[in-house]
Amino acid sequence: MSHQTGITANESLLHAFGKSKNGKIRVIKISIENEQLTPASVQNVSKDWEKDFDKMLKPLIEPNxxxxxxxxxxxxxxxxxAWLLISWIPDSATIRQKMLYASTKATLKTEFGSAHITEEIHATDIDEVTLAGYYKHKKTFAAPAPLTMREEEMIELKRAEVNTHITADTRQQTMSGINxxxxxxxxxxIKDMARGSYNYLQxxxxxxxxxxxxxxxxNVELDRLPKEVPSDAARYHLYLFKHxxxxxxxxxxxxxxxxxxxxxxxxxxMMYSSVKATFCEAIHKxxxxxxxRLEIDSGAELTEEFLQDELHPKKILHRPQFAKPKGPPNRGIKRLTKPAAAE
Incomplete structure (x- = not known):
C-alpha cells in the first residue's frame, strides 16, 4: 500500500517496532511530529494484558x-x-489533525506489519480506550467468520432443495453471483470508511x-480520483462523493x-463481473x-460532471413533437385535375 501523506516512521519508531517483536514491549504510543511518525511512549510488559490495559493506557490519552x-x-x-491498534482521534481535534491521522494510519500499519495487527479500534471518546470499552467494541462488531466457497455452495444447495417451485425470481436469487x-x-x-476515516477505498x-x-x-480529492484507477487491471472502488x-x-x-x-x-x-453483486451486499451489511453503482473502462471518465449526471440524471420535461417535414421548395402551384366527362 502506498504512503497516502508521505509521512513515514522515523528511525526511533522503526527501532521500537523491531524490539516489539521480542514480546517484552506492551505499549507503543505514536504521534505525528514534524511530519514523521514518532514514538511518544514505549512501555514494557508488567502483568497480564487485562491488568496492564487501563493502568498503562489511561495516562497516555490526551483529551484533545x-x-x-x-x-x-x-x-x-x-x-x-497479536497486537491491537487504537486510533485515538477525539471529536475536539482539528479537522486537519483528523484528516492527517486518518490518512496516515495505513502507512503505520504497513511499517509495523499489518499481519501482526489482529484488531483495531477507532476511538473518539475516552471511555472507548478502556478495558470495558474494548470488550464493548468486540461485542458490537462480533460477526460470524466468512464462509468458504464450498460452504456457500452447500447453503445455496439446501435452499434450492427446500424451494422446489422454480420461477424466474427464484432462479435469479440462486444465480445472483459468486460470494x-x-x-x-x-x-x-469498509468499517473505517463508515466511521468517516477515509473517503476512498480500492x-x-x-x-x-x-x-x-x-x-x-x-482520502482522495476528486480531481485526483482518475489517477487511482489502474489501466492494466480490474478493480472495485468506493468513493464518498461530496457535492x-x-x-x-x-x-x-x-x-x-x-x-x-x-x-x-x-x-x-468473469470473476470481477460475478463477484460484484455479492460484494456490494457485503458492503451494505x-x-x-x-x-x-458504476462501470467504467478508464479513470478518465470519473469527472464531477459524470458523477453528478449518474446520481442526478437530467429530466426532460417537454419532448418536442414530431414535425412533418416540409416538401421540396419551388414546386409551383398545386394543380387540381378533374376527371374527364364520360362520352
Missing part, C-alpha cells in the same frame, strides 16, 4: 490530541504476539486465494467497477449504503 496506540495482547498468531470472503483488512477498511480479487483484498485506503444538488449538500457513496477493456484475461473479467 490524536495519537495511535499499539497494544500487545497475550494471544499469539503464527507470526508471534467470495473478504480479508480482515478489507472488512476493517479492492482487488486474489484469484488464487479466492478472496477480496483491500489495496488502498485514503451539492439543487441547493442541498449531499454525501453519496459510489461503487465503481473499473475494467480496462479486453486487456485483462477472460478469467479475471458492514454499514455503507451505496447510492450508485
Amino acid at each position: 490530541t490524536p495519537c495511535y496506540i499499539l497494544y500487545r495482547l497475550d494471544a499469539k498468531t503464527s507470526l508471534g504476539f 467470495l470472503p473478504l480479508t480482515a483488512s478489507a472488512t476493517n477498511g 479492492f482487488n480479487i486474489d484469484l488464487q486465494a479466492e478472496q477480496v483484498n483491500l489495496v488502498k485506503a485514503a 451539492t444538488h439543487e441547493g442541498d449538500y449531499l454525501e453519496s457513496i459510489v461503487f465503481i467497477y473499473s475494467m480496462p477493456g479486453y486487456s485483462c484475461p477472460v478469467k479475471e473479467r 458492514l454499514g455503507l449504503d451505496i447510492a450508485k
